[in-house]
Amino acid sequence: MVEAPVEKAKKPSPNAHLKTVPQERELRDRIRAEAHQFAKSIDRSKQLTKPELQKLGEELLQQAGFDQQFLGFTMVAIANEFWRDQVSAVDFKRRLLLLPHCLKNAEGCPADYDEFGLDCRKCGACEVADFKTKAEDLGYKVLVSEGTPIVLKIIVSGHVDAIVGVACLNVLEKAIDKILLAGIPCVAAPLLSSNCRSTSVDNDWVFDLIGLKTEAPKQVTKTYVHLMRASNQMFEPAALDKLAPRQRAKTLTPDPSPGERGPTGDPLALHEKIAYDWLMQGGKRSRPFITLAAYDALTGGKATRSADGIDISDSVKRAALAIETFHKASLVHDDIEDDDTFRYGQETLHRQYGIGTAINVGDYLIGLGYRLVSRERKTLGSDVAADILDKLADAHLKLSEGQGAELLWRDAKDKTITALEAMKIYALKTSPAFEAALYSGIRLAGPADAYEKMITDFSRHLGVAFQILNDFKDWEGDSDNKLVAGQDILAGRPTLLLALALEALTGGDREELLAIVHGEHPRQAQNLVPRVRQLFEKAEVFEKAEKLVEKYRARTEAIADAVEPTELRELLYYLVDTVLDRVEPEAPEAMPQLVALSLPLAHA
Ligand code: SF4
Known part of the structure; x- marks a missing residue:
């Protein structure tokens, strides 16, 4: 029997911000009761997306004759019903209660x-x-917090299987699709106001949610959280030593402290330790996750249904690990090329150990990555290992080409750039790592010829859209990598926004922008960014770039629509939703711990 195609729900309609909490308790209870009835018919086998949830909320409000301004509240009520049984079945010891600190007594909290x-x-x-x-x-x-990345670590490290949350609708709206996409059973009670100070909530509702307890439900929703955990666990010291045994560790005495450059032990062991420590650092392990998830999707998708369904050999894990070693190598080299100071909350490798050592650690990781795959040729089969190695080499070359083009542009006298040239650099810099990760997972599961074109096209469109979104983040002063807006222009990066501005501006405006990019503008640095923003707005680059993101998103979704089997198609939709997710600038504190479940792919 042919499976019915899974339709990808498209973007939410513009009325997504109807988030009034009913002020009368009676109305809140009626909406919750209606949601309870309404949610009985929802298919719980697959994850609910935010657009789907919004549609359900709109339907319920219309059917019950409630005002559309309660859409956000109604979506939370439906999501609670969707997850209720699955939260109820999780052991209390494996649940997390997230409370907002704005509930505290603002005047005298000690x-x-x-x-x-x-x-x-x-x-x-x-x-x-x-x-x-x-x-x-x-x-x-x-946890009494709304901004602690520790929550992501708790979830991904496998200590928590369900979340009970209390938050205002603003925060819930930002977090809801992250929660839904992560597939973590979660119920929430909305605060009665969003004014961030001495707020209140229906206390009995919160107590009900905390106390939920039933037997395991018959139907469990698919989730990628087990695969995220499997990806994360590969980087725990014991697992990493099993997958990629250290050759020199035994000769290392004493343990050197970071920044101490002298050979405090065997220099070979010291060098190996620097490389392994770097490999274990931070990051979201998104690339190895993609490999594991693609492999799982083409071998039945068992891991999305249950943690017990994870059946991944060490050989497959080593191939996934190789993807991360290449990524970590590229970060070391990028940090040197950009002379970045910090990464993962500490000094970059070249700042700690010097440029020469850092270059060498990057090279070592590249070698380690190739060896992780080549040494598995007996278990994986020579053809499989050779195909994956070929794709890794291809990604390595493309990445270097993209980075090389950017570096040459930065040092060039002529700083003009077209949108086409900027997007070509984006495609080379951002897409190859994703392409290699996806290809490897598919190839590990079987022949990949039928998927090759799809993987390349999908990765290219996704990578370009992601990189354009990254440009937007630069103008929002994103909290992940850069704290100050407009750094790309000051650092002389060839962005699409700059290219669009240069194409649209004329006369003195264009000359002024070029002078800024050349570092020849007489304005003081702090006045440059506002002026560039003005010029960008005049050239309407933000609107144009936004349209391009949507165009590329639509292309990725169209490619995914045609992919079989369902498990792989669903994974591609998931990747589009998470990679092209955006954090609204006005609420950067909106549960970033859940926002962090998205999967950034670029170097940045
Ligand atoms: S006001 Fe008292 S009970 Fe409330 S958060 Fe502060 S310490 Fe805790």
Whole structure:
């Protein structure tokens, strides 16, 4: 029997911001009761996307005759019903309660903040103490915070299988598709206002959610969280030593501290340690995740249904690990080329150990990556290993070409650039790592000839759209990599935004922009960025770039629409949604720990 195609829900309609909380308790209860009935017919076997949830919310409001301004609240009520049974079946000890610190008594809260958020002293002046006490008594982990990346680590490291949250609708709206996409069972109670100070919530609702407890539901929603964890676990010391045994570690004494350059032990062992420490650093392991997920998708998709379904050999894991070693090598070399100071919250490798050592560590990781695959030729089969190595070499070359073109442009006297040239660089810099990761997973599962063109096209469109979104982030002062807006222009990067501006501006405006890019403008540095923004706005580059993102997104979705089997098609949709997800600039604090579940692919 031919499977019915999974239709990709398109982007939400512009009324996504209808997020009034009903002020009367009776109306809130009626909406929740309606959602309970309404959600009974929803298919829980596959993940719900935000556009689908929005559609359901609109339908419910229309059917029940409620005002559309309650759409956000209604979406939360439906999502709660969708996940209720699956949250209820999770052991209390494996649940996380997330509370917002704005619930605290703003006038006299004696609690301090630590790395986990607000350390509530349970003084009893607000509900935080009551919620926390009940949850902790049951065995929950509790965080009073909305901006702690530690939550992602807790989820991906495998300590939490469900989340109960309290947050305002603004935060929930930003977080909801991340939660849905991650497939982590999650229920939430919306705060009654979004004013960020001494807020309140329906306490009994929160207590109900905390206390949910039933047997395992018959139907479990597919999730990628097990594969994310499998990807993450490969970088734990014991797993990494098993997959890529160190050759020199035993001769290393004593343990050198970072920044201490002298040979405090066997220099070979010291060099190996620097490389392995770097490989284990930070990051979201998104590339090895893609390889594992593609492999799983073409071998039945068992890992999306259950953690017990993960059946991935060490040979496959080594191929996934190789993708990350190449990525980490490229980061070392990029940091040198850009002379970046910090990465993963600490000094970049060349700042710690010097440029020569850092270049060499990058080279070592490239060699390690190739060897991880080549040494598996007996288990994987020579053809498979050769095909993957060929794709890795191809990605390596393309990446170097893209980076080389950018570096040459930066040093060139002529700083003009066309949109086509900028996008060519984007495609070379951003897409190859994704292409190699996806190809490897598919090839590890079987012949990949029928997918090759699809993988290349999909990766190219996705990579270009992602890189354009990255340009936008530069103008929002994103919190991931750069804290100040407009750094690309000051660093002389050949962005699409610049190319679009140069194509649209004429006369003095164009000359002025070129003078800024050449570093010849008399303005002081702090005045340059606002002026560039003005010129970009005059050239309407943000609108044009936005249209290009949508065009490339549509192309990726059209490619995915035609892909079989369903498991692979769903993975591609998931990648489009997560890679091209965007954090709204006005609420950067919106549960970034869940936002971080998205999968950045570029060097940046
Ligand atoms: S109960 Fe906790 S969060 Fe609330 S005011 Fe007291 S110390 Fe602060």
